[in-house]
Amino acid sequence: MKNPPHFLRALASRNYRLYISGQWVSLLGNWMTATASMWLVYHLSGSPLAVGVVVFANQIPILILAPLAGVLVDRTDGLRVMRTTQALAMLQSAAMAVFTLSGHMTVAVLIVLSIVQGLINAFDFPSRQALVYGLAGDRALLENVIALNSITFNLARLVGPAIAGFVIAGFGAGACFAVDAVAYLAVLWALMAVRIEPRTEPASQAHPLEDLREGVSYAMNHPSIRRMLLMVPVIALVGFTHSVLAPVFAKDIFHGDARTLGLLLSATGAGSLVAGGFMSGRTSSTGLGRLVAIGSLICGLSLAGIGLSPGLTLGTTAYAAAGLGSVLVMIAGNTWVQMLVEDDKRGRVMSLFQMGASFYPIGGLIAGALAEGLGPRVAIIICGGSCSVAALVFAWSLKKPDAPEGVGGVLAPAE
Secondary structure, eight states, X not given: OOSXXXXXXXXXXXXXXXXXXXXXXXXXXXXXXXXXXXXXXXXXXXXXXXXXXXXXXXXXXXXXXXXXXXXXXXXXXXXXXXXXXXXXXXXXXXXXXXXXXXXXXXXXXXXXXXXXXXXXXXXXXXXXXHHHHHHHOSGGGHHHHHHXXXXXXHHHHHHHHHHHXXXXXXXXXXXXXXXXXXHHHHHHHHHHHOOOOOOOSOOOOSOHHHHHHHHHHHXXXXXXXXXXXXXXXXXXXXXXXXXXXXXXXXIIISOOOHHHHHHHHHHHHHHHHHHHHHHHTOSXXXXXXXXXXHHHHHXXXXXXXXXXXXXXXXXXXXXXXXXXXXXXXXXHXXXXXXXXSOGGGHHHHHHHHHHHHTTHHHHHHHHXXXXXXXXXXXXXXXXXXXXXXXXXXXXXXXXXTTOOSSSSSSOOOOO
């Protein structure tokens, strides 16, 4: 694509066009699977806590293994790692379909398969984050690539759950898993067609744990990167509980079915899409810290709004606002770190970012337990209040002398 509009400027890169086209198809299938999994576990168990356990099982391997995976990505070819992980993910989705369609799916089996997917994602996510810079091909395109990735992710998040709701109602959850397995062929094709220049610097010969220590030390001694890496796990812990509790609100609070769940998750995707569109149209990298604080506050107030919603209409609107706020935090935070980190440490530092984002399953367990003990409305209001407090603390931290106005112009040096 020659001379694309400013907000699509990253599409001028052939590699990025290939990557994003394959991702779009695959992500639709991923969101169908995510929706079907949440509906299926709640249908099988009737327990909000069980939903949290499945989310925990899917994400906890990332929390544990992502830093070591980042070392691997910095030592090897991230593109090759991602090709492998996507092929394994296709097989995992196929297994989900076989168990469900044959009538042998149970909560225990679903938890085990969720752990398998988490193990795959532990290596896939750091390689995906490190690959962003290579796909951009130009530092000036980095923010646009990250924003367009988010738009694609959240456009699929908007459409995928809605499709899944109708597929589940008509054919069952197993059909969603089968579609997801087939959809992986698109991203595998795209990844095989991408051509990125191999790294010229020699791979580190140090012990992997020494490389990991170096990456952690670098991140923690860089004030701006450290600030963001400490904020991300807080938002992941309490800011995404609306997604974990979506099946409970769809069925028990708003008295709906799988289509209602699809509507709530699609509303989250719509809000996220607005955030991605806003970020893709930005012409400057400054002010990212303020956007993180604003997004966190929007997220917190929206969660409280969900808990107080008297009906589906206001609840859906609050879900959309929560999606906008949470994704604004993640895009701005990701861009902040990617702009600051040195290339030879990108895999390790971005794995720390991903590890922070993977506190989401712990938040899912907490939200599920709170919902079971105090009710879903009280649980999500508590999470919203916690998110709002974190937003105010982060905004205060930006007033410190070592806090940059944003990222852009002069980058804060690593200390």
